[in-house]
Amino acid sequence: xxxxxxxxxxxxxxxxxxxxxxxxxxxxxxxxxxxxxxxxxxxxxxxxxxxxxxxxxxxxxxxxxxxxxxxxxxxxxxxxxxxxxxxxxxxxxxxxxxxxxxxxxxxxxxxxxxxxxxxxxxxxxxxxxxxxxxxxxxxxxxxxxxxxxxxxxxxxxxxxxxxxxxxxxxxxxxxxxxxxxxxxxxxxxxxxxxxxxxxxxxxxxxxxxxx
Amino acid sequence: xxxxxxxxxxxxxxxxxxxxxxxxxxxxxxxxxxxxxxxxxxxxxxxxxxxxxxxxxxxxxxxxxxxxxxxxxxxxxxxxxxxxxxxxxxxxxxxxxxxxxxxxxxxxxxxxxxxxxxxxxxxxxxxxxxxxxxxxxxxxxxxxxxxxxxxxxxxxxxxxxxxxxxxxxxxxxxxxxxxxxxxxxxxxxxxxxxxxxxxxxxxxxxxxxxxxxxxxxxxxxxxxxxxxxxxxxxxxxxxxxxxxxxxxxxxxxxxxxxxxxxxxxxxxxxxxxxxxxxxxxxxxxxxxxxxxxxxxxxxxxxxxxxxxxxxxxxxxxxxxxxxxxxxxxxxxxxxxxxxxxxxxxxxxxxxxxxxxxxxxxxxxxxxxxxxxxxxxxxxxxxxxxxxxxxxxxxxxxxxxxxxxxxxxxxxxxxxxxxxxxxxxxxxxxxxxxxxxxxxxxxxxxxxxxxxxxxxxxxxx
Numbered sequence: 001x002x003x004x005x006x007x008x009x010x011x012x013x014x015x016x017x018x019x020x021x022x023x024x025x026x027x028x029x030x031x032x033x034x035x036x037x038x039x040x041x042x043x044x045x046x047x048x049x050x051x052x053x054x055x056x057x058x059x060x061x062x063x064x065x066x067x068x069x070x071x072x073x074x075x076x077x078x079x080x081x082x083x084x085x086x087x088x089x090x091x092x093x094x095x096x097x098x099x100x101x102x103x104x105x106x107x108x109x110x111x112x113x114x115x116x117x118x119x120x121x122x123x124x125x126x127x128x129x130x131x132x133x134x135x136x137x138x139x140x141x142x143x144x145x146x147x148x149x150x151x152x153x154x155x156x157x158x159x160x161x162x163x164x165x166x167x168x169x170x171x172x173x174x175x176x177x178x179x180x181x182x183x184x185x186x187x188x189x190x191x192x193x194x195x196x197x198x199x200x201x202x203x204x205x206x207x208x209x210x211x
Numbered sequence: 212x213x214x215x216x217x218x219x220x221x222x223x224x225x226x227x228x229x230x231x232x233x234x235x236x237x238x239x240x241x242x243x244x245x246x247x248x249x250x251x252x253x254x255x256x257x258x259x260x261x262x263x264x265x266x267x268x269x270x271x272x273x274x275x276x277x278x279x280x281x282x283x284x285x286x287x288x289x290x291x292x293x294x295x296x297x298x299x300x301x302x303x304x305x306x307x308x309x310x311x312x313x314x315x316x317x318x319x320x321x322x323x324x325x326x327x328x329x330x331x332x333x334x335x336x337x338x339x340x341x342x343x344x345x346x347x348x349x350x351x352x353x354x355x356x357x358x359x360x361x362x363x364x365x366x367x368x369x370x371x372x373x374x375x376x377x378x379x380x381x382x383x384x385x386x387x388x389x390x391x392x393x394x395x396x397x398x399x400x401x402x403x404x405x406x407x408x409x410x411x412x413x414x415x416x417x418x419x420x421x422x423x424x425x426x427x428x429x430x431x432x433x434x435x436x437x438x439x440x441x442x443x444x445x446x447x448x449x450x451x452x453x454x455x456x457x458x459x460x461x462x463x464x465x466x467x468x469x470x471x472x473x474x475x476x477x478x479x480x481x482x483x484x485x486x487x488x489x490x491x492x493x494x495x496x497x498x499x500x501x502x503x504x505x506x507x508x509x510x511x512x513x514x515x516x517x518x519x520x521x522x523x524x525x526x527x528x529x530x531x532x533x534x535x536x537x538x539x540x541x542x543x544x545x546x547x548x549x550x551x552x553x554x555x556x557x558x559x560x561x562x563x564x565x566x567x568x569x570x571x572x573x574x575x576x577x578x579x580x581x582x583x584x585x586x587x588x589x590x591x592x593x594x595x596x597x598x599x600x601x602x603x604x605x606x607x608x609x610x611x612x613x614x615x616x617x618x619x620x621x622x623x624x625x626x627x628x629x630x631x632x633x634x635x636x637x638x639x640x641x642x643x644x645x646x647x648x649x650x651x652x653x654x655x656x657x658x659x660x661x662x663x664x665x666x667x668x669x670x671x
Contacts, residue, residue, distance in 0.1 A: 010483075011483065011487035011491070013487060013488055013491035013519050013522065014487045014490045014491045014494065016491065017490070017491045017493075017494030017495060017498070018494065020494065020495075020498050021494065021497075021498070024498075024501065057482070084482060084486050084487070084490060105487075105490045106490050106493055108497055109494075109497060109498070109501065
């Protein structure tokens with residue numbers, strides 16, 4: 001079963017490199033190649049590929065905007081972000097816009113292929129460079145997160161402050177802090193954003209719950 | 212502590228100013244009282260002496276009262292008498308009457324007689340006393356018996372007839388002094404109200420004023436003209452300070468925003484150029500190393516990688532040149548030649564350069580001209596869509612002039628000039644202007660829609 005793809009990247013050299021990566025996989029079928037956001041969006045609407053590889057920053061429409069448009073129109077296209085930016089906030093806003101994966105352009109051909117296959121299957125792929133240093137045991141958190149901790153994490157992901165989470169769950173703010181510390185510890189995260197990304201990556205929470 | 216001392220100082224100052232007029236007024240009042248007492252006692256002793264003398268004369272000389280006719284009965288009130296008395300040429304005032312032991316008037320002033328009869332017992336024997344008559348006239352009176360005791364001599368002086376000038380001079384002095392004292396007290400009060408209070412008020416206001424943030428009130432308490440002016444001067448100085456602070460702030464804001472804009476621009480340049488190139492390079496190397504890659508394929512991948520590396524180097528070099536062109540140190544002509552060649556190659560336009568030979572410009576001016584030319588040519592292409600651009604540098608008696616003329620579609624200068632354009636977010640022209648101003652020059656922009664643009668920078 002082959003996967004239909006489009007690739008949107010405004011830089012000719014990296015686009016050529018990525019095309020060469022994709023050409024190595026027999027089941028990938030690149031049906032469109034675009035250098036700017038507008039033509040990429042037109043191509044997506046016309047060709048309805050399974051997976052759209054989108055650069056975040058492009059002339060015309062940027063990748064995040066295209067992702068949002070795909071989600072708004074309910075097109076059966078899975079957006080996969082392909083970028084040079086490794087900022088976690090970029091990852092989050094892409095995911096909020098509806099992207100199912102985030103891969104750095106400097107990833108290996110294997111990583112890119114795996115990411116495409118995972119998102120095409122309906123999974124979620126986050127580049128390990130942006131979502132933690134934890135390589136080992138991918139797919140399973142090192143330690144099980146409790147139901148209460150999961151609740152705290154979901155509320156924190158929605159942007160609630162420690163105080164608000166505390167009053168929502170009828171616990172003390174100190175307890176909230178303890179839960180968060182325990183979550184960071186179990187996921188191997190250093191901050192809230194990373195713990196959210198890791199929770200997504202490990203399947204502790206679903207994207208729909210989190211965003 | 213300092214405030215306390217200041218307050219006390221003002222208090223002592225006020226006290227020391229107030230003290231002299233107060234003393235003068237007190238002394239004048241005392242003077243008034245004592246001179247009244249003095250005049251009274253002089254009049255008494257005069258009346259006593261007069262009366263005693265007459266009583267004695269009657270006994271010693273003639274027993275005939277008619278003989279006393281030579282003593283002038285003085286009954287008229289005449290102002291001239293005062294002057295006469297004062298100059299010693301007139302007669303002394305005084306009323307005289309002589310009665311016998313049965314109080315039968317024998318001789319003398321009828322007026323006094325009437326007073327004597329109506330007052331009766333109140334008339335003292337041997338010493339003077341003051342009395343009012345029925346008409347309210349004030350007298351000093353004295354009664355002496357003659358030596359033989361057969362007559363009583365009554366003497367009196369009406370206070371109306373006391374030598375006028377003496378009396379008035381005696382009263383005038385303390386009154387004048389008192390008035391002077393009062394006047395100076397009022398002046399001090401005025402001084403306090405219109406100078407000291409407004410001054411203290413102004414001092415209090417100015418000492419806690421946040422310069423550059425606040426302005427003192429234009430109207431203070433009622434004050435003399437000079438203090439009003441002083442207050443207005445402070446207001447002006449405070450306004451200037453405020454203006455200067457706001458200018459500094461807006462400069463700082465500009466600097467920060469320019470810095471941020473530059474950073475964003477550089478970051479974008481690196482992201483879109485070298486970063487992508489290196490990413491592509493990594494991709495090519497990985498492709499060359501990947502499994503199932505034939506030696507030919509590997510060679511072609513490596514060739515491609517080398518090409519990409521070259522592109523990357525070129526872009527990095529371009530970035531360096533953009534940030535700080537190293538050929539700037541070769542002089543303006545070389546720098547502009549390099550610049551125009553690059554820009555015409557980059558944008559596909561024709562740039563004609565004419566630089567007067569033998570120009571020796573300071574480094575700062577070279578840099579300013581270079582940047583102005585760079586910005587102007589870039590603007591001509593980007594905003595004016597010009598196809599031909601002429602860059603000239605020549606010198607005359609006014610200084611050195613850079614002129615960038617294009618055949619683009621021109622624009623309408625905003626009403627506020629470059630400042631107005633800057634307010635709308637177009638910093639290009641105002642940046643050029645600032646660069647020239649920094650080296651003592653000025654910028655002139657001539658542009659009309661459809662007629663191209665001419666940018667002139669003149670440095671004396």
